[in-house]
Amino acid sequence: MGVSDDCSTFQNLPNLWRTSLPNPDSSSHKYQRGYCVVFAAPALTGATRMAATAALRIGAGLVTVQAAQRGDIYRMTLPPEIMVQDDGEPVPDKATVLLGGPGGISPHHKRDLLRRSDLPRVIDSGALPDRPALLNGTVKTVLTPHEGEFETLFGPIGDDRRQAALQTAQRAQSIVVLKGPVTLIAHPDGRLIVNDRPDANLATAGTGDVLAGMIAGLIAQGMDVFYAAAAAVWMHSEAARRIGHGLIASDIIKALPNVLKTAADPDS
Ligand SMILES: NC(=O)C1=CN([C@@H]2O[C@H](COP(=O)(O)OP(=O)(O)OC[C@H]3O[C@@H](n4cnc5c(N)ncnc54)[C@H](O)[C@@H]3O)[C@@H](O)[C@H]2O)[C@@H](O)CC1
Ligand SMILES: Nc1ncnc2c1ncn2[C@@H]1O[C@H](COP(=O)(O)OP(=O)(O)O)[C@@H](O)[C@H]1O
Numbered sequence: 001m002g003v004s005d006d007c008s009t010f011q012n013l014p015n016l017w018r019t020s021l022p023n024p025d026s027s028s029h030k031y032q033r034g035y036c037v038v039f040a041a042p043a044l045t046g047a048t049r050m051a052a053t054a055a056l057r058i059g060a061g062l063v064t065v066q067a068a069q070r071g072d073i074y075r076m077t078l079p080p081e082i083m084v085q086d087d088g089e090p091v092p093d094k095a096t097v098l099l100g101g102p103g104g105i106s107p108h109h110k111r112d113l114l115r116r117s118d119l120p121r122v123i124d125s126g127a128l129p130d131r132p133a134l135l136n137g138t139v140k141t142v143l144t145p146h147e148g149e150f151e152t153l154f155g156p157i158g159d160d161r162r163q164a165a166l167q168t169a170q171r172a173q174s175i176v177v178l179k180g181p182v183t184l185i186a187h188p189d190g191r192l193i194v195n196d197r198p199d200a201n202l203a204t205a206g207t208g209d210v211l212a213g214m215i216a217g218l219i220a221q222g223m224d225v226f227y228a229a230a231a232a233v234w235m236h237s238e239a240a241r242r243i244g245h246g247l248i249a250s251d252i253i254k255a256l257p258n259v260l261k262t263a264a265d266p267d268s
Contacts, residue, residue: 009162012185012195014263017231021264022059022221033061034220037091039100039127040212041107042068045077047103047209050249051124052082054213055099057256060220064092068106068233095119099216101127101144102209117141117265120219123174124212128153132172139188141174142219142229150178162192177215177229179208183237185230193230197237206249211236214256235259 009015024033025213036055040048043241048065056063056120064083065074071086078084091098091112100113101124110127128145130153150164151157154171157164161178165186169176178184181198218228230264239255240247262268 008190009192009194012183012193012230012234012267014234015266017227017234018195018222020224020227021231022218023057023264024221028061031063031094033059034096034217034222035062035064035092035094036060036097036099036213036216036220037095038063038065038088038216039098039104039105039113040065040068040074041103041126041130042104042106044074047125047206048074049078050206050209051099051102051213051216053079053250054210054253054256055217055220056081057237057253058214058217058260060097060217062094062267063140063217064095066091066109068109075192081161096222097122097216097220099124099212101125101193102212106153120124120225120248122212122216122219124208131170132168132174135172135174139173139175139226140219141172142166142177142215142225143172143174144177144179144215144229146179146208157259162186163193166190166192174224177233178212179211183233185226185233187226191226193226193233195230195233195237197241199237199240201243201245201247204239204248207240207252210249210252231263235263238262 074084098121104126124144165178165184169186176186183195186195214232239252
């Protein structure tokens, strides 16, 4: 199983979460593959586009972007498969996951997202709360800070990243994905998954937005949130390894069909 240091710390390998991957059967319809709702960035529309497209590409049956202001801009620029709702329209009843933060989020959407503990949520970047306790935590929430965001919002990391991630997961009662060359996925119950795959090609604009969308897309399909975060982080690293130099964030989305095959294949 890839257990390291102690019995609650695991290396991020597909055999840890493969059996939890979504496995739609041949009679599934799109609503059975889950519905991801993405709160749009007011200005950095590219981040929203990448996150929403990644959620769709990793298998969510439907994706809707809730526009912050100008829905028409999103209608003109999103892939045609992705739906757009104008500001003020309610979150669709059939939503199975909410995602907000890539590229920023408007204040009213942030309030809505932080209150909606009834649905699984992926909370990234501009949507991260300044106090973990604000979340009314449920372990169906995933927070995805990079180290700068983590320290600004939750305090100094110090010399023990693992402890910092676990303590914040506990305080927030949420999964914490502390991103970086080594990404940590911490569960409030003390389990920790370590993705130790440094790769400078991932240090480029938008890769975090793509990762947030990938996590949300797996959760949309009903995958356990802790394993969804770990699987998305692994597939993100694996896509980067295959693409190599010259990687831009959108390439990761294009690589997903092949990476998904490897992730699901026990002989890989
Ligand atoms: N095309 C787009 O729409 C893009 C949108 N992006 C999104 O736009 C939002 C704002 O981006 P910004 O670049 O302003 O915000 P960041 O939070 O990435 O950067 C803000 C500050 O944090 C520091 N920082 C960044 N990464 C760090 C790390 N790993 N450890 C420590 N400190 C770090 C930087 O020095 C910077 O001064 C984010 O949600 C980001 O994901 C970016 O991904 C760039 C592309
Ligand atoms: N040197 C690196 N090695 C491995 N992964 C990295 C490295 N630098 C960045 N990453 C990954 O790339 C992503 C960057 O996310 P983030 O900092 O939020 O960027 P952005 O805001 O541009 O989307 C994270 O998943 C992080 O783990």
